Amino acid sequence: MSHKLFSTQTASDIYLLSLQSKQSRVTIKSLLNIIAFRFGKHERHQDYDWSQLHYENVLMLLSDLSNEGKSPATINVYLSALKGVAKEAWRKQLLSVETYQHIKEIKRFKGTRSIKGRALDLEELNTLIDYCMAQEGVIAMRDAAVIALVYGAGLRRHEAASLMLSDLNVKEGSIKVMGKGNKERINALHDRNLEIIDTWLDERGLAPGPLFLRARKGNRLINQPISGQTIYDVVIRRYKEAGLQRLTPHDLRRTFATKLLENGEDVFLVQDLMGHTSVETTKNYDMRDEKAKTKAAKALPF
Template identity: 45%
Template sequence: MTPFPDADDRASSFLPANPVTGGAALPSLTGDATTPVNPAQAYLLSLNSLRSRQTMASFLNIAARILGAGDLTACNWAALRRHHVLALTEILRDAGLAVATINTYLSAMRGVAMEAWMLKLMDVESYQHIQAIRQVRGNALPRGRALMGDEIRALFAACEAETGSIGVRDAALLAIILGCGLRRSEAVALSYEDILPADRALKVKGKGNKQRLAYVPDGAWQRLLYWIDQVRGEAPGPLFPRIRRHDVVTECRLTDQAVYHILQVRQHQAGLKKCAPHDLRRTFATALLDNGEDLITVKDAMGHTSITTTQKYDRRGEDKLRRARDRLIIS
């Protein structure tokens, strides 16, 4: 395989302008990419979930284009070296990407390098040099927000104002996401068989195919029962299916993107400022912590592996800062 041209580790030594990011450009990585197994594809297969594969494939395609290849399948990953990864992170930093996003790219590069080494396409020294690259450091304002009580009530009022099946379904869907802190992918993956009436709970499949029980609060449970009793029925299949025109309830499962669209429509009807499905999850975590629940309980409820991840969902500090601001008197 033809390796990358030699270059200095600093991004400034590369060509000036990249069509993907607008930052510095890298030498083309379009050498011999006809290996029996593509390291990037091998890395994607090693990931646990389809969603993770889709996300990382998107990142790798962008990285491949920055490196001068058409996509991840045409990229000569075996020729990847430390200075290319360093320059890639610098380009992404110059493009204004968040620290967490840049570190996700770095994680993908490390994963691909590991697969290239395991496939005997990369020497151990080059592999170790890539693995030794430190994550980018920096602090950024937390993403998203937690909804206030009046916003939540307005959201459900918007659903209830619509006559027909769609309003009932949307109210139940948003109530379950909000009341159980589900990811939108977890919500649409639910089936009727996942309901556990005796425990007033749902059997949820989270990231990495890890299952957990989500205990449903009373208000969300009542909205779910109303949706089942009045519209959906008790047939097996998706808990929240698509509804076509003229209130035709299908057997097709909603998609992640459909949940995003539903929330966008309902927040517009309710006159709310912008929020995303994940903000409902942040609202759930913040409410539990505000009620005095400990971090470990909240971590388990959200399906997190690390308490550190759970802490990022806590928006109580922002409310305290707002109240402190309102108490200040500046004359």
């Protein structure tokens, strides 16, 4: 019976099952739905007949994405997903080996885009955290701890949202993080970060469960984890309230990398702390060059 159930899975379903990261599955599922709509006006990727996948329609899609102004990195994510689905379609004998090989051999798009986002200066960062801590209620204290830890450990949103209290080692002053591809890393925390988290724990309590709890109206905590979207909303809400320039949770992660590199740390060490597979990805978080270019331009005699 289980074999029969498995055999009904589409090639795109099986490809999604092969992805180790929950966040990756969410992202790629959305992307496959977009592809299915573009190829066959289907709202769900499961409804598209993946036996119709071929070299020409993949190339046409990539060309359309490029003409729409999508970055090479974004286009390559689409290409990677299509290659993954093509492989599963071939395994299910929906595609011939020749068709699969033609799709597999499509080359990645080359090129780079100007780096989005920014790195905060320390005055901005502390203004944001201090603003939260100055507000009344447990939600504000939680938000201060979220912002401090996303910066202080260089976390992705979903990494911060999925943290458990047991991941925090107060004695060692460290946090255990489960990153992409189930890669675990342990990052040491600054004393300032530990102080803010300790203040949050005074409000949260030490009951087992998520490190960052949801809160209902009236500042009542419930033993359920916040989501990555909640973290995004927290940062957007708090920077506006504090009167700061626009920033996102990922800007806090960029700030983490930039400050470490400004401090003279080796880029390979920063790569490990951020949970990156490639050092080239880490380099994209280095905002020092942007600051240097801005400083040089402003110093131009006029």
